[in-house]
Amino acid sequence: MNRNIGVKEHISQKVLSIESINxxxxxxxxxxxxxxxxxxxxxxxxxxxxxxxxxxxxxxxxxxxxxxxxxGQKPVTFLRQVSALSELPELLTKENRNLISNIFNSDVIERAEKIQKMAGGSVGAYSDDAGIFGIRKSVAEFIQKRDGFPSDPSKIQLTNGSTGSIERTLELIISNENVGIMIPIPQYPLYSASITRLGAKSVYYYLEESKGWGVDTSRLLENLKEARNRGIDVRAIVIINPGNPTGSILTLENMKDIISICEKEKLVILADEVYQTNVYMVDDFPFHSFKKVISEMKSNVELFSFHSISKGMFGECGKRGGYMEMYNIDQNVMDQLTKMATVSLCPNVPGQIALETMVNPPREGDESYQQFKAxxxxxxxxxxxxxxxxxxxxxxxxxxxxxxxxxxxxxxxxxxxxxxxxxxxxxxxxxxxxxxxxxxxxxxxxxxxxxxxxxxxxxxxxxxxxxxxxxxxxxxxxxxxxxxxxxxxxxxx
Ligand SMILES: Cc1ncc(COP(=O)(O)O)c(C=O)c1O
Structure with missing residues (x-):
């Protein structure tokens, strides 16, 4: 690829030139x-x-x-209605109650009211730096229900899309130019781009096209060994499951092998699970989260896992909602991540609201349930x-x-x-x-x-x-x- 596309050949008189920038x-x-x-x-x-x-x-x-x-995909009505009501507090006043009850279901109104309260009265205010606590609690409940293992809201950070979580985690891990992060080939280029920007080294492992894009763990070990022999301090591995660009889903066996390798070789797992509900052959290829499999194996592998409102059935890419869960991470390290969140003030609140509706959707019996499910x-x-x-x-x-x-x-x-x-x-x-x-x-x-x-x-x-x-x-x-x-x-x- 020509990375200098659009770069004009001239000597710049400015302080910032294409040569002087980072x-x-x-x-x-x-x-x-x-x-x-x-x-x-x-x-x-x-x-x-x-x-x-x-x-x-x-x-x-x-x-x-x-x-x-x-x-052309249509937004999910429940999400947009809750967002709309949360954004315009006049609609939630007593005087307007009759009016909005003609348009919105009772569970939509209740949720918007709850969000207003959780957001401290206004969604226009900075929220908690790691995201509104009540929404982090909803995320933890969602994870717990998904996996059958406990999840702790204090170990969850909400971010602007999953990109915010991924970049923050990479920045934390990459302490010097000699750090290597294993990324798959083929990979989603956010990873290679961020690793380049942060000045570390991408260490490739391969997804095998002839094996439905699964991970050949013996080849992965060879790639790891080879990088370490070159003196690279390989610390973490990125796993995108379901895969982008491959569309593949890792088998449970494959995941267990990867976790065992990470345990033995001391690799932190960055599990990119933003497509976890985009699963089309669920009987043959179900999705398992890394959090669940690591918990089942009673492994102490350190894990960051990422999810987002941009994918799945919501497709709310523009709202920039996402989260990460930290598992088996040292408390001192999590404190540093909290500090990083503090410096960025807070993730955008509309994205957090959308995330709340994704992780805590209408339940059977709620007025919006039928339409939501359909x-x-x-x-x-x-x-x-x-x-x-x-x-x-x-x-x-x-x-x-x-x-x-x-x-x-x-x-x-x-x-x-x-x-x-x-x-x-x-x-x-x-x-x-x-x-x-x-x-x-x-x-x-x-x-x-x-x-x-x-x-x-x-x-x-x-x-x-x-x-x-x-x-x-x-x-x-x-x-x-x-x-x-x-x-x-x-x-x-
Ligand atoms: C595998 C993967 N991870 C992360 C992202 C980032 O998505 P977002 O920041 O919108 O959550 C994408 C976007 O396409 C993706 O495909």
């Missing part, structure tokens, strides 16, 4: 929002003016990022249908193989690119999967992310595609892609 920031890469999505944005604007009529498509489709509401089931079932359909469409292409997505929001098909295309592209100093994805965008308006943005086994090429376009657009989307790929292959073979 070079770690300059070196950071984030393909999900890199040059290809930037190009897609340009094309989207072009479609609005007369020039756009020359383009071979009528619409840009952003399949580069797991941002469901951008692609909305969640519909989103879940539709995602499942779309994921199966897209995987089938990819596998129908002669040059594409695609593992099923057991979870998450993505497929990560492998494309066999023609050798002549690979050679010519590399000779031009370009990256084959990037060029394939650019051509896909320019021909079809569909924006995906090349596999090289997530790292991939050398000599293989992939792209990541969300299955988030709405169902009524899906057939057209698949048809356009298939036509593009067939013509591409005919041209280069």
């Amino acid at each position: 070079q770690r920031v300059r070196n950071m890469e984030y393909a999900v929002r890199g040059p290809i999505p930037a190009k897609a944005e340009e094309l989207k604007l072009k479609l609005l003016d007369p020039e756009g009529s020359n383009l071979p498509f009528k619409k840009t489709v952003f399949c580069n990022i797991g941002n469901p509401q951008e692609l 909305e969640i089931d519909e989103i879940h079932n539709s995602l499942k249908r779309r994921c199966i359909k897209l995987q089938k469409a990819f596998n129908e292409q002669v040059n594409i193989t695609c593992n099923p997505a057991q979870g998450a929001m993505y497929l990560f098909p492998q494309i066999k690119l023609p050798q002549r295309f690979i050679t010519e592209t590399i000779n031009k100093n370009k990256v084959p999967d990037v060029e394939y994805c650019i051509e896909m965008l320019e021909t079809t308006g569909v924006c995906v992310v090349p596999g090289s943005g997530f790292e991939q086994e050398i000599g293989t090429y992939h792209f990541r595609c969300t299955f988030l376009p709405q169902e009524d657009e899906f057939d057209e989307f698949i048809k356009t892609f298939s036509e593009f790929n067939t013509k591409f292959m005919e041209r280069w073979n």
Whole structure:
């Protein structure tokens, strides 16, 4: 990837120049929002003016990022109603009670009132630095119900999206340039980007495509040993489950093996579980949280686990709600994390409110329950249908193989690119999967992310595609892609 895209060649007279700024920031890469999505944005604007009529498509489709509401997913009513009422306190006064009772269910009103109280009377005030205590309590109850093991609200921090938790944890762990963090290949590039920014080393382990993207633990051990032999102080491992970009779910056995390795090799686990409810083959591939498995094993492995309102069925990416749970972490270390939370004042309160509705949804018998359940089931079932359909469409292409997505929001098909295309592209100093994805965008308006943005086994090429376009657009989307790929292959073979 060309990390200096957009950098103008000139000598700057300013104090801040591209050379004088923090070079770690300059070196950071984030393909999900890199040059290809930037190009897609340009094309989207072009479609609005007369020039756009020359383009071979009528619409840009952003399949580069797991941002469901951008692609038409409707917000969950309960969440938005509670948020709306919490934001406008006049609506909760006695005088307006009759008025709002005509519009909102009683459980929505009760929840908004409870949130007002928990927030100390106004959601416009800074909250507790680690997030409103009552909401942290709801998170702990949610975890306890999910896993069957106790969870302690004082060991939970709410943050701006799970990104806030992940960045905070990495900053805590990375004490010097020699620290290594194990991250999967392929990985979600927040990790490699943050590790670069914080000046540490990414140490790769591999997800095995031929084994449904599971972790080959003996290979992982080799990678760890090799990094330690090079003098790297490998301290932690990131595990994304369900996987992004792979869509895979780890088996219980695989998780136990990983935990045993971490125990023996003294590795802290960073469990990224933001897709924990995006599970589509639940009988064969259920989700298990690391907290639960570590508890069952009575292991003392140190764990940070992350969750978010951006994914699952809520897809509230813009509200920036998330949390982390700390387990088996030394109290002195947690105190430092508390200090970090204090310095950032507090996570945004609207995001916390949304999180409260996710971890503490309407229960059977509550007035909003039926509608809530119907909305969640519909989103879940539709995602499942779309994921199966897209995987089938990819596998129908002669040059594409695609593992099923057991979870998450993505497929990560492998494309066999023609050798002549690979050679010519590399000779031009370009990256084959990037060029394939650019051509896909320019021909079809569909924006995906090349596999090289997530790292991939050398000599293989992939792209990541969300299955988030709405169902009524899906057939057209698949048809356009298939036509593009067939013509591409005919041209280069
Ligand atoms: C695996 C994974 N972790 C974390 C995040 C960050 O999400 P957020 O900060 O919106 O919670 C994402 C976003 O796509 C993701 O895919």
